[in-house]
Amino acid sequence: MENILDALAIYGYSNLEDRIEFELDGVIEKEIAPAYCNENFELCVSCMDYTSLKVTDTEKSIMTFVSELLKKLKKNTLPDVASVCVFPRFTSLVKENLVGTQIKTTVVGACFPAAQTFLDVKLAECKAAIAAGADEVDVVISVGDVLERNYEKVYKELVAIREACAGVILKVILETGELKTIESVFNASLIGAYAGADFIKTSTGKVPVNATPETVYVICEALRQFHAQTGKMVGIKVAGGITKIQNAIRYLTIVKHILGEQWLTPAYFRIGTSQLLEDVLKEMKTVKING
Numbered sequence: 001m002e003n004i005l006d007a008l009a010i011y012g013y014s015n016l017e018d019r020i021e022f023e024l025d026g027v028i029e030k031e032i033a034p035a036y037c038n039e040n041f042e043l044c045v046s047c048m049d050y051t052s053l054k055v056t057d058t059e060k061s062i063m064t065f066v067s068e069l070l071k072k073l074k075k076n077t078l079p080d081v082a083s084v085c086v087f088p089r090f091t092s093l094v095k096e097n098l099v100g101t102q103i104k105t106t107v108v109g110a111c112f113p114a115a116q117t118f119l120d121v122k123l124a125e126c127k128a129a130i131a132a133g134a135d136e137v138d139v140v141i142s143v144g145d146v147l148e149r150n151y152e153k154v155y156k157e158l159v160a161i162r163e164a165c166a167g168v169i170l171k172v173i174l175e176t177g178e179l180k181t182i183e184s185v186f187n188a189s190l191i192g193a194y195a196g197a198d199f200i201k202t203s204t205g206k207v208p209v210n211a212t213p214e215t216v217y218v219i220c221e222a223l224r225q226f227h228a229q230t231g232k233m234v235g236i237k238v239a240g241g242i243t244k245i246q247n248a249i250r251y252l253t254i255v256k257h258i259l260g261e262q263w264l265t266p267a268y269f270r271i272g273t274s275q276l277l278e279d280v281l282k283e284m285k286t287v288k289i290n291g
């Protein structure tokens with residue numbers, strides 16, 4: 001592509017603010033109740049990036065985290081989650097402990113969560129994670145540069161990261177709670193898509209504001225327009241503070257409403273979460289009992 005600024009000029013977000021409020025409170029709100037069913041709870045499990053990104057994580061705690069997950073899935077006859085997501089140093093450990101399942105190993109790379117280091121260090125970390133067995137890498141965009149509209153710089157860095165992550169799934173995290181405006185979330189989504197991201201991800205879970213219905217709406221709209229222009233489907237990962245299945249179903253409904261049912265597979269929809277599975281199990285039982 002010639003120039004990211006020329007590419008962005010094709011897209012429009014001017015009427016989004018009114019539409020978001022109108023649709024989230026109206027038509028989308030009405031679509032949530034019928035989507036609240038065990039079939040979609042299972043879909044949420046299969047789209048889950050089951051995550052542990054704590055400063056206290058150790059080899060021992062991560063092994064327990066993975067084995068408890070596998071036990072819960074088996075005991076409740078649930079589908080495999082999409083991936084287990086951890087810090088880079090646990091890559092090979094997770095990979096080994098997932099042998100015999102379809103579950104992928106996701107690693108946060110490029111100096112998650114602040115991403116404030118040298119590009120060479122970011123690239124080296126991504127490459128090391130892949131060499132250790134990562135199937136998927138989640139990296140944070142240079143948030144400050146997006147806010148200053150240094151779009152060319154942000155795009156070039158992501159292209160370099162895309163090259164370093166050749167052959168694996170790349171998720172670009174926008175940290176939407178820090179981007180704040182529709183313009184920056186919309187443009188950052190498109191920059192990620194043009195740089196070759198497989199998924200645009202909302203948040204790290206490490207700042208006060210994470211995924212929200214409004215920002216998920218904006219990302220979906222950017223990806224809808226990107227698909228209309230290029231024919232390419234880019235996935236969306238909602239993440240950060242998602243502890244209740246009600247919230248996951250709300251996001252699933254927004255994605256379906258804007259992007260369509262074809263996005264509702266682990267190839268195009270992910271939920272990054274450290275705590276959602278327990279609530280899914282609880283709600284599945286409640287829904288079964290109450291019919």
Ligand SMILES: O=C[C@H](O)COP(=O)(O)O
Nearest residue numbers: 205239240241272273274
């Ligand atoms: O990558 C970030 C995680 O998906 C955040 O998950 P959490 O806020 O549930 O810990």
